Every structure is written in structure tokens, then in C-alpha cells.
Amino acid sequence: MTTGTTLLRQVLTWVSVPLGIFWLISAFIDYDIAKRYVNVAYDRALLESALDIGRQVRVLRGRIYVDLPEVAIQMLRTRENGQLYYLVTGPDGEYITGEPDIKPAQPTPTGQPSYYDDVYRGHAVRVAAIQLPVETEDVRGQVTVHVIENQSPRSELIRELAAGFALPQALLAIFAFLFVWYAVKRALSPLALLRQEIEQRSHRDLSPLPVSHVPAEVRPVIEAMNALLQRLSAAMSSQQRFIADAAHQLRTPIAGLRTQTELALRLSSPDEVHASLIQLQTAAAHATHLVNQLLSLARAEPSAGHAQPVDTIDMAGLARATTTEWVPRALDHGIDLGFEGPEIPLNIKGDSFLLHEMLGNLIDNAVRYTQRGGRVTVRIARTADIVEVGVEDNGPGIPEGEREAVLERFHRVLGTGVDGCGLGLAIVREIVVRHGGNIRLLAGPGNRGTLAQVTLPATA
Numbered sequence: 338m339t340t341g342t343t344l345l346r347q348v349l350t351w352v353s354v355p356l357g358i359f360w361l362i363s364a365f366i367d368y369d370i371a372k373r374y375v376n377v378a379y380d381r382a383l384l385e386s387a388l389d390i391g392r393q394v395r396v397l398r399g400r401i402y403v404d405l406p407e408v409a410i411q412m413l414r415t416r417e418n419g420q421l422y423y424l425v426t427g428p429d430g431e432y433i434t435g436e437p438d439i440k441p442a443q444p445t446p447t448g449q450p451s452y453y454d455d456v457y458r459g460h461a462v463r464v465a466a467i468q469l470p471v472e473t474e475d476v477r478g479q480v481t482v483h484v485i486e487n488q489s490p491r492s493e494l495i496r497e498l499a500a501g502f503a504l505p506q507a508l509l510a511i512f513a514f515l516f517v518w519y520a521v522k523r524a525l526s527p528l529a530l531l532r533q534e535i536e537q538r539s540h541r542d543l544s545p546l547p548v549s550h551v552p553a554e555v556r557p558v559i560e561a562m563n564a565l566l567q568r569l570s571a572a573m574s575s576q577q578r579f580i581a582d583a584a585h586q587l588r589t590p591i592a593g594l595r596t597q598t599e600l601a602l603r604l605s606s607p608d609e610v611h612a613s614l615i616q617l618q619t620a621a622a623h624a625t626h627l628v629n630q631l632l633s634l635a636r637a638e639p640s641a642g643h644a645q646p647v648d649t650i651d652m653a654g655l656a657r658a659t660t661t662e663w664v665p666r667a668l669d670h671g672i673d674l675g676f677e678g679p680e681i682p683l684n685i686k687g688d689s690f691l692l693h694e695m696l697g698n699l700i701d702n703a704v705r706y707t708q709r710g711g712r713v714t715v716r717i718a719r720t721a722d723i724v725e726v727g728v729e730d731n732g733p734g735i736p737e738g739e740r741e742a743v744l745e746r747f748h749r750v751l752g753t754g755v756d757g758c759g760l761g762l763a764i765v766r767e768i769v770v771r772h773g774g775n776i777r778l779l780a781g782p783g784n785r786g787t788l789a790q791v792t793l794p795a796t797a
Contacts, residue, residue, distance in 0.1 A: 345521055352517045356510045360503075367502035372495045376463075379491045383421075383465040384450050387484040390423055391469040399475035401427050403434045422457065422485050428471070428478030439483050442466035447479050454488070461488045527551045531559070543570040590624035649796060650689050651682040652724050653717050659696040660715045663704065671709035674700070678717040683724050684796045687772045695768040698761040699728040699789050707732035707786075724795045731786040740778040762789075769793070 395404045403425050424435035438457075442464065445451045450467040462485045470479045527550045535546070545563040548556050597620060601613040660676040667674035685692075696715075703713045707730045716727045735743060744766045762778075769776045774793040781788050 345518075345525060348521045349514070349518055353514055356514060360506055360510045363506050364499065364503040367506075368495070368499040371498035371502065375491050375495050375498065379463065379486075380452050380465060383452075383463065383484050383486060384467065386421055387423070387450070387465050387467050387482045388469075390425065390484065391467065391480070391482045394425070394469065394471060394480055396471060396473040396476050401433055401471060401476060401480060405434070420487065422462075424483040426481045426483075428476075428480065430481075433480065435483070439464075439485060441481065442483060444468070444481075455485070457485055462486060463488050463491070524552060528555065543567075543573070590620055593620040594624065647686055647688060649684050650687050650692060652685050652692070652726065652793065653678045653681070653683040655689065655692055656696055656715055656717045656726060659693055660700065663697070663700045667700075667704050667713065670704055670707075671711075672704050672707055673712045674704070674715075675712070676715045678715075679719075683717060683719050685724055685772070685793050686796050687793070691768045691771070695765050695791070696726070696728075698765050699726075699791075702761045702765075703728050703730040703732070703787070703789070706730070719795055722795050724793045726791040726793070727788055729781050729786065729788045731781060734780060734785060734787050735778055737780075743778070744776070765789070765791070 390403065390405065393404045395402055422436045422439060424437070424439040424441070425433040426441055427433050430441060440455065442451055442453070445466065445468060447468045447470055450465055452466075453464050455462055455464050464483060464485045466481060466483045468479045468481050471477070531546060531551060543566045545566060546559050548559045548563070551559055594617060597613055597617045601610055601617065604610045604613055656678060657676055660674060664674050700713065700715065707713055711731050713728065713730045716725075716729065718725050744762050766776055769791055772793055774791060776792075777790045779788040779790060780786070
């Protein structure tokens with residue numbers, strides 16, 4: 338079927354084509370049956386006429402003749418089924434009576450009739466021939482009686498019978514077609530109502546479609562659409578929440594930049610202008626960090642996953658390289674940053690860019706919230722089918738009641754005195770969940786500091 342064809346039209350096409358084929362086959366069979374029975378009936382009548390003529394064969398003084406009254410001859414020629422012609426020949430094929438231009442039949446056993454089609458005087462005819470014995474004192478042998486009739490009456494009767502059979506069957510096929518059309522149209526009416534409801538909906542209405550009155554065969558499709566609408570609604574809500582949160586968080590650094598700029602414009606002392614520019618630089622760096630975190634969070638959203646490649650990643654090598662990148666910044670903060678892990682590859686399926694972002698955020702979060710002289714350790718190992726990544730610090734730690742909350746966007750623990758935007762751990766969770774893993778925040782050794790523990794499914 339071509340694109341755009343309605344389901345109703347497809348069903349009717351698939352129904353009408355077999356119905357038409359079956360009707361043609363049935364009509365052919367009916368015609369063959371009618372022809373067979375009509376030929377049998379006409380041939381029997383034709384044989385009876387030949388036998389009637391044969392009963393009138395006489396022998397007189399050694400001469401064979403047919404004692405057929407003129408009235409009988411007229412009756413044969415004007416019978417209801419059509420005009421008959423006959424020919425009677427003797428034992429040696431000699432002409433006795435009838436139409437001499439009739440072609441004699443091939444010899445057949447005595448008493449056994451033969452039937453065949455021929456052309457006589459430009460018309461299609463049916464011929465019945467039978468040999469009958471003649472036994473007298475003067476003549477011994479058999480005579481052959483031929484009777485022919487025009488085939489037009491029997492052909493017309495065959496057509497009438499075949500039409501009589503075919504017409505009711507055609508009406509039955511048409512009735513079946515109309516019934517199927519009505520039944521399918523009635524069955525599809527809930528879909529028409531559903532289409533009208535969808536057309537009348539606002540683009541903001543993502544509520545589930547009703548499934549109570551749709552056919553059972555279509556219900557899985559509607560349920561799948563409802564599931565898609567639910568995911569789309571959740572994605573739109575997440576997007577709207579993200580936009581609102583981003584606008585709210587960006588408002589503060591932008592306002593700070595504007596305030597510092599206005600203040601710098603009013604200052605005249607170079608030292609004061611320099612101090613104000615340092616404040617501007619700090620505010621701009623904070624805004625840049627916030628924008629980068631927002632972009633990372635947007636890339637980590639599930640809705641962005643279709644554009645990201647999924648490759649086999651050596652998580653141990655990636656963790657070692659990421660830790661090495663963060664060593665200079667850790668030293669600037671007076672932090673001892675170390676790495677513990679095997680030299681062999683620990684493979685997982687994932688996006689190397691996002692996994693690098695996840696490790697960077699974990700290390701950044703640990704370095705930011707650990708006091709100078711502190712220690713941050715990145716560990717990685719494999720247990721069964723799980724790759725475990727842990728970032729441990731000996732900083733002030735996170736209260737147990739807030740360990741789940743800090744995984745939410747823009748949530749920060751009060752009283753830390755550390756600049757941040759509250760997105761780092763939220764980004765980590767989005768990336769971990771997207772890779773089929775899990776993240777937990779635990780207390781460090783001796784109930785001091787924080788251990789961020791990430792588990793990811795391993796591959797061979």
C-alpha cells in the first residue's frame with residue numbers, strides 16, 4: 338500500500354480482491370456444471386430422437402427403409418428445442434433417408450451412442466449417432482442413425498443457468514463487501530474521535546489520551562503515545578525548571594558585574610579602580626564557571642543523549658589522566674591530590690567527554706571544600722561486573738541529612754564559605770544515571786570528610 342492510504346481503504350482492498358477472485362472462480366465452476374448438465378439432458382433427448390427413428394427402420398423385399406410418417410418428420414423439424422436433421426445409412430454406408438449432406442460418423446460398437454460437435458450448413462451443431470442391428474431373412478447387419486441439432490438453444494440455456502447462479506453470488510459478494518465496510522468503519526470510529534480530540538488540543542496539553550473506548554489492537558499504540566507524552570511532559574518541565582533556575586542563578590553574578598562596573602566608573606583613584614577591576618574579574622570568573630556548569634548540565638540531560646557517541650572507555654586510564662590534569666589546581670589550593678588504581682584497563686561503555694566531566698566535577702568539588710593542607714584521593718577498582726570510582730577528601734564533610742539534597746540542582750550546604758553554584762554534584766548524578774550507574778555520598782574514614790562513590794556497569 339502507498340503512503341497515505343487509509344486503514345479502511347486497505348482493509349476493503351484486501352477484502353474486495355479475494356471476493357472478486359472467488360466470485361470469478363465460482364462463476365467459472367457454475368458455468369462448467371451448467372454446461373455439463375445441460376449437455377447431458379440435451380444429448381439424452383437427442384439420443385431418444387435417434388432411437389425413435391431407429392425404431393421405424395423396416396426391411397421390405399431386401400431393401401431397408403424408414404417408415405417415418407410426414408407428421409413425425411415435421412415434429413422433428415419444428416420441435417421446441419430447435420430444428421433436428423437426421424441421416425440413416427445402411428450396413429455398407431449407403432444412403433437410406435434424411436439429409437444426404439450430413440457427414441457420417443466414425444463406426445462405433447453396435448448399440449453404443451457417440452456424440453460430437455460439428456459444423457453443418459454454417460452452424461455449430463451437436464451430433465448423436467448410434468448403430469442399430471437389422472436382422473431379417475433377407476438382410477443382416479446394422480444401420481447408423483445420425484441426429485443433429487443446432488447448439489444455440491443449449492448454449493443459451495447454459496448462459497441463463499450460469500447467470501442465474503452467478504447473480505446471487507455477486508449480490509452476496511457485494512453484501513459481504515458492504516458489511517465489511519460498515520463493520521470496519523464502525524470499528525474505526527473511536528480512532529476518528531481520538532483524532533478529533535488530538536486536533537482540538539493545545540500544544541501545551543500533554544495529558545494522557547483516553548484508552549477506554551479504543552479497540553484492544555490499538556490500545557498498545559495509545560499507551561505507547563501516552564508514555565511518550567509523559568516523557569515529553571517531564572522533559573519540558575525539566576527544561577522549564579532548568580531555564581528558570583539558570584535565569585535565577587545568572588541574575589546574581591550579572592547584577593554583581595553591573596554594580597562593580599558602575600562603581601569603577603565613579604572611582605578616580607587608580608588603586609581603587611584596580612581593586613574594583615579585581616572584583617570584576619572575580620565576578621566574571623564566577624559567572625563563567627556558572628555558565629560552564631549550566632552547559633555541562635545541559636549536555637548531561639537525557640534529552641541530549643541521542644547525539645552523544647557511546648564507546649568502550651578505559652575508566653582507569655581516564656581517571657588517571659583527569660587526576661593528573663587537576664594536580665596543578667590542587668597545588669594552588671594547597672591540597673595533596675593522589676590517585677590509586679590498577680595499571681590494567683577497566684572498560685565500560687559510555688561517553689568519554691561526559692565521564693571526564695563527571696570526574697572533573699567530583700575532584701573540583703573535593704578540592705573546593707577541603708581546607709589547605711588537606712588531602713584528596715581518587716580511587717578506582719573493579720568488583721565483579723562493577724567499576725567503582727571513589728573521590729575521598731578529609732574536609733569538613735556533608736551532614737548526613739543533606740547528602741541526598743546536595744545532589745539536587747543549586748543546593749548548597751550553608752556555612753561553608755566557599756564560592757560555588759551548587760551544580761557540580763547534580764551534573765555528576767545526571768551523567769552517572771545516564772550511564773546506568775549509581776552515586777552515593779558517604780562519610781570518609783574516621784567519620785571525617787566525604788567519600789563520593791560512583792558505581793558503573795563494566796564490560797569485558
